[in-house]
Amino acid sequence: MTTTLPIEGRQQALRLMLETRLAEEKIQELFLANLIRGTTHLAIGHEGVAVGTAAALIPGDKVTCTYRGHHHALALGMTLRAMMAEMMGKETGACKGKGGSMHMTDASIGLLGANAIVGAQLPIAMGAALTAQVKKTGNIAVTFFGEGASNIGAFHEALNMASVWKLPVLFICENNLYGEYSVWSKTTPVQDIAVRGAAYAIPGVIVDGQDAEAVYTAVKAAGDRARAGEGPTLIECKTYRYRGHSRTDTAPYRKAGELDEWLKRDPIDLLKGRMIADGQLDEVEFAEMRHAAETAVVDAVDWAKDQPYPPVEALYADVYYEG
Amino acid sequence: MPEMTYREAVAKALADELASDPNVIFFGEDVAEAGGVFKVTPGLYERFGPDRVRDTPISEQAIIGTALGAAITGLRPVAELMFADFVPVALDQLANQVAKYRYMSGGQFVVPLTVRAAQGGGNGFGTQHSQCAESWLMNFPGIKVVSPSTPVDMYGLLRGAIRENNPVFVLEHKGLYNMKGEVPDDTAPMKLGESKVVRQGIDVTIVASQLMMHRSLEAAEQLAKEGISCEVIDVRSFVPLDKATILNSLAKTNRLVVVEESPHQAGWGGDIASLAADEGVYWLAAPVKRVNMGAALIAYSPPLEDEVLPNVGRIMRAVKSVLSDA
Ligand SMILES: Cc1ncc(C[n+]2csc(CCOP(=O)(O)OP(=O)(O)O)c2C)c(N)n1
Ligand SMILES: [Mg+2]
Numbered sequence: 001m002t003t004t005l006p007i008e009g010r011q012q013a014l015r016l017m018l019e020t021r022l023a024e025e026k027i028q029e030l031f032l033a034n035l036i037r038g039t040t041h042l043a044i045g046h047e048g049v050a051v052g053t054a055a056a057l058i059p060g061d062k063v064t065c066t067y068r069g070h071h072h073a074l075a076l077g078m079t080l081r082a083m084m085a086e087m088m089g090k091e092t093g094a095c096k097g098k099g100g101s102m103h104m105t106d107a108s109i110g111l112l113g114a115n116a117i118v119g120a121q122l123p124i125a126m127g128a129a130l131t132a133q134v135k136k137t138g139n140i141a142v143t144f145f146g147e148g149a150s151n152i153g154a155f156h157e158a159l160n161m162a163s164v165w166k167l168p169v170l171f172i173c174e175n176n177l178y179g180e181y182s183v184w185s186k187t188t189p190v191q192d193i194a195v196r197g198a199a200y201a202i203p204g205v206i207v208d209g210q211d212a213e214a215v216y217t218a219v220k221a222a223g224d225r226a227r228a229g230e231g232p233t234l235i236e237c238k239t240y241r242y243r244g245h246s247r248t249d250t251a252p253y254r255k256a257g258e259l260d261e262w263l264k265r266d267p268i269d270l271l272k273g274r275m276i277a278d279g280q281l282d283e284v285e286f287a288e289m290r291h292a293a294e295t296a297v298v299d300a301v302d303w304a305k306d307q308p309y310p311p312v313e314a315l316y317a318d319v320y321y322e323g
Numbered sequence: 324m325p326e327m328t329y330r331e332a333v334a335k336a337l338a339d340e341l342a343s344d345p346n347v348i349f350f351g352e353d354v355a356e357a358g359g360v361f362k363v364t365p366g367l368y369e370r371f372g373p374d375r376v377r378d379t380p381i382s383e384q385a386i387i388g389t390a391l392g393a394a395i396t397g398l399r400p401v402a403e404l405m406f407a408d409f410v411p412v413a414l415d416q417l418a419n420q421v422a423k424y425r426y427m428s429g430g431q432f433v434v435p436l437t438v439r440a441a442q443g444g445g446n447g448f449g450t451q452h453s454q455c456a457e458s459w460l461m462n463f464p465g466i467k468v469v470s471p472s473t474p475v476d477m478y479g480l481l482r483g484a485i486r487e488n489n490p491v492f493v494l495e496h497k498g499l500y501n502m503k504g505e506v507p508d509d510t511a512p513m514k515l516g517e518s519k520v521v522r523q524g525i526d527v528t529i530v531a532s533q534l535m536m537h538r539s540l541e542a543a544e545q546l547a548k549e550g551i552s553c554e555v556i557d558v559r560s561f562v563p564l565d566k567a568t569i570l571n572s573l574a575k576t577n578r579l580v581v582v583e584e585s586p587h588q589a590g591w592g593g594d595i596a597s598l599a600a601d602e603g604v605y606w607l608a609a610p611v612k613r614v615n616m617g618a619a620l621i622a623y624s625p626p627l628e629d630e631v632l633p634n635v636g637r638i639m640r641a642v643k644s645v646l647s648d649a
Binding site: 064096098103105107112113117120122124125126127128130131132133134135141157158160317318319320321323 | 348374375377379382384385386387388389390391392394395396397398415416419420424425426427428429430431432433434465467488489
């Protein structure tokens with residue numbers, strides 16, 4: 001059964017999803033305009049997973065995620081300015097320009113890093129969970145990954161060891177049906193990733209990833225269980241990426257009509273509709289919210305464009321901690 | 324002064340650090356209840372309990388990744404990888420994660436993480452259980468690499484590594500575990516990054532580490548009988564490298580031999596030779612010689628393993644060759 005968020009929680013979730021959506025659309029524009037280099041991986045369509053999870057966390061909880069992680073960073077509280085400046089490699093970016101799109105990190109909000117090596121972030125989250133366990137802080141760690149990552153060794157090592165050690169860590173799979181250009185069924189012999197929990201005596205839960213409140217409910221329950229010392233949970237969020245894998249990929253490999261089906265269950269529309277039905281929002285207020293999000297994104301981009309690049313001496317800073 | 328083995332020095336360093344800082348935790352495969360595959364860590368589990376001394380599954384990536392995550396959130400973990408030959412199994416976590424975590428976050432984290440592993444040949448462990456890992460690890464700025472050659476250095480450098488606020492890989496040579504030596508009671512945690520002149524000499528500088536350092540001392544002893552005076556430097560710390568100690572010695576002897584327990588290609592001896600070429604070339608009176616495994620691999624059969632690892636005879640020949648080039 002899905003618990004609804006209190007009205008402030010819903011407003012916050014909706015606002016964050018709007019900001020994330022608009023920020024990512026802008027990121028794509030900036031990439032095509034060559035203001036963002038290398039690559040970007042958009043999570044447009046996944047926003048419900050990020051805001052639903054973030055709503056279930058408490059201060060001190062830690063998160064690791066992937067290169068497809070802008071939505072997580074924003075949901076956890078990274079500022080749009082820090083993100084946009086990082087995208088452009090500026091000194092005032094979240095990682096002082098050393099990370100880029102794939103490595104959004106903000107220790108101050110518990111975001112221990114977005115990882116560009118598939119699966120590597122799972123064991124790192126376990127370490128944060130180990131700290132919570134040893135120090136008895138009552139905190140948990142959460143790690144996000146794709147369904148494709150459930151085929152890499154680190155995933156299996158992580159689930160096994162986290163289960164044996166009963167670590168307070170949640171493994172949250174964003175199953176968006178594709179790993180790069182391959183549909184999951186070509187590479188993965190199981191219908192649901194959640195069943196893989198059973199191999200490690202970890203509960204496997206399937207959630208509608210388009211429904212932020214359903215995600216919240218599942219993460220809250222699994223989090224309570226982990227905080228109580230009962231160990232990890234594998235949560236599979238069924239979701240979809242509206243855009244291609246990265247850069248300029250237009251996703252020609254997907255089935256005709258598939259995107260349209262998913263667009264009918266857009267996470268922003270779903271929550272918005274529910275709030276309107278519950279008398280918590282009207283179209284005018286939504287338009288205002290959207291406008292505020294647009295303004296915030298534009299402000300962040302303009303600000304970031306004016307920020308300085310790091311001085312070249314920064315290249316040699318922070319290889320080691322000096323002191 | 325108490326005498327102890329190199330093996331006991333590891334255990335004592337771990338015990339002393341576990342005792343002095345509640346944030347220190349230690350884990351690896353079979354290290355807790357069983358006391359380690361090399362029987363290096365018995366008693367720690369009993370003394371410090373199951374929360375702080377833990378056995379892990381056979382999951383090298385998870386071991387290193389978990390240690391990293393713990394290090395950036397307030398613990399000071401020591402992870403054991405058993406054989407250094409398993410470094411490549413955990414290489415993503417070491418090379419892409421541990422080494423880069425601080426850097427690519429723009430300095431948001433300190434990574435007080437120690438990884439230990441046993442390395443080296445000479446014991447018939449075969450091709451996949453006898454390698455040295457320093458040259459592999461040196462290619463990842465962000466990680467420090469130390470290689471103690473004596474019990475006292477083992478004790479002091481391991482404690483220094485655990486206290487260091489950076490990732491440190493401590494390589495233990497398994498051929499030295501039974502070696503005995505004095506470890507004064509007041510031995511403090513040692514600073515990383517310092518090499519040591521372990522024998523003074525004037526004709527040739529020999530740079531070596533661990534088992535090769537001991538063999539170099541033997542070679543120096545024999546050469547002394549022939550009137551050749553070797554200065555032997557124990558590297559101790561590969562990253563950071565103590566250039567000054569090597570260059571000062573070179574300035575005195577004008578001749579350099581590097582003895583490595585690793586293949587020639589991309590071996591650390593190349594870095595020492597390049598240091599000499601770059602910053603010490605005007606002192607050099609002869610070509611630099613590297614004694615190492617060439618392009619061969621370690622093999623199981625005794626005569627083959629004996630041949631591939633630099634031995635006293637090969638070291639002596641290299642020393643004589645740099646003298647005859649004069
Ligand atoms: C170890 C590793 N192998 C391959 C890649 C290249 N790669 C980047 S993303 C990706 C697909 C991952 O798919 P999934 O886990 O489903 O995540 P998604 O991109 O769909 O969010 C691949 C193969 C990589 N970055 N790391
Ligand atoms: Mg996917």
